[in-house]
Amino acid sequence: MVKTVIIEAHGGSDMLKVVDREVGEPGLGQIRIRHEACGLNFIDVYQRSGLYPLQLPQALGMEAAGVVEAVGEGVTHLKPGDRAAYASMPPGAYAQARVMPASQVCPLPDGIPFDQAAAMMLKGLTVQYLFHRTTPIKAGDTVLFHAAAGGVGLIACQWAKSEGIRVIGTAGTDEKCQLALDHGAEACINYRTADWVATVRELTGARGVDVVMDAVGADTFEGSLDCLAPLGMMISFGNASGPVPPFNIGILGQKGSLKITRPTLFTHISDHATCQDMASMLFDKVASGAVKIRIDQRFPLEQVRAAHDALEARRTTGQTVLIP
Structure with missing residues (x-):
């Protein structure tokens, strides 16, 4: 059982609930990943509020970083024990661990800490497509x-x-x-x-x-x-x-x-090879020091409501992460 943030109805931050959920084994094309940090993004607010409606109940969160625990049949670019990070559909990253599609999960270089990776995947890949693919x-x-x-x-x-x-x-x-x-x-x-x-x-x-x-x-x-x-x-x-x-x-x-x-990021990263290439460019920018990832806010996963409130009130700067 792992702690997971879900919504059962669209609305304000009071709709966010932390519940215990069972995590199973990965199936065809899937992995199970144990999260070290989870990213916070405005798309999470849009999904929670209903601006981007979801089928409910639904776990939230679009990016995280951690360690691969298990891989399903057909997954060749990741193996158990690998460091990895992602920005990906479907939602569900606000969790201690999850089973998810592997295609948009990217091997994470050793030199990039988990919290930075969780903070940068969705935003960094967005910047990549803004400057190179639009x-x-x-x-x-x-x-x-x-x-x-x-x-x-x-x-x-x-x-x-x-x-x-x-x-x-x-x-x-x-x-x-x-x-x-x-x-x-x-x-x-x-x-x-x-x-x-x-x-x-x-x-x-x-x-x-x-x-x-x-x-x-x-x-x-x-x-x-x-x-x-x-x-x-x-x-x-x-x-x-x-x-x-x-x-x-x-x-x-x-x-x-x-x-x-x-545009939306998820159109750009829908192809596995393209997603991996975009992530590689992002990792190179960070590893070279050309882009530094500034994390100004950290919240325990249980304080996800406060994190959403701060983001919506524009009280945040830089990146924000949730720590499971």
């Missing part, structure tokens, strides 16, 4: 990144700097702006005290940015379009402030033949 971005290009001091943002700032890409960030406090600057952003705008759209235009000589990477959603969508240079790309990859409402697609033409996409 639209061409080259050294010298300028990216506007919202929530630049958050978990994805701090990885993105470092990743971009390592590749010669200019990042203009936004954040909600001067302290968070400084954090983004410390991690490689060229500029960071406090959106509570400054007109961030006008400031972006000033910083780019009125041209605008080549790409916007926006996980905030409703609150920043229109302004983000106004920050783009002609032919620029809007990557809307999250809904922290709520989903983007319907809009007239003709606006994209009026504002300079803009492009827009709404």
Whole structure:
């Protein structure tokens, strides 16, 4: 029996329950993994609240790291005793151990601690696809990144700097702006005290940015379009402030033949070989020191409600992990 966090109904953090569940043996294409640390992400909040509805009851959590205990038939890239980490469907990572599909579980290099791995898989793989699999971005290009001091943002700032890409960030406090600057952003705008759209235009000589990477959603969508240079790309990859409402697609033409996409990580990692290649690039970035994983919050698994509350209230910076 292992402790596992589940929901039986969608709603607030009070819906989260820690229960004892039996863990069985892995079947075809599966592994059993004992977790050392579990990651916390906004997708967990979306699934809990019902923005991304789940079939209930359902365990939550999309990323973790630990040690493989057993492998099922057909699994060749992992063996018992291997260190491993993942960001993967289906949910269920908020647990001491679980049986799960092996395809998106990645062998973890010895030099990367479990807590860092659990904190970086979903966010780091997200940054990988944002910069390498969504639209061409080259050294010298300028990216506007919202929530630049958050978990994805701090990885993105470092990743971009390592590749010669200019990042203009936004954040909600001067302290968070400084954090983004410390991690490689060229500029960071406090959106509570400054007109961030006008400031972006000033910083780019009125041209605008080549790409916007926006996980905030409703609150920043229109302004983000106004920050783009002609032919620029809007990557809307999250809904922290709520989903983007319907809009007239003709606006994209009026504002300079803009492009827009709404990607998800799980499309990109659905292929086993692609997932492993993306993880390899992420591990190389971390192992080289180009990207450092900052864990600013740690919660025992039993305090998962407090962890969700802190994330939703935007009281977190960097990464957050749950310790089983």
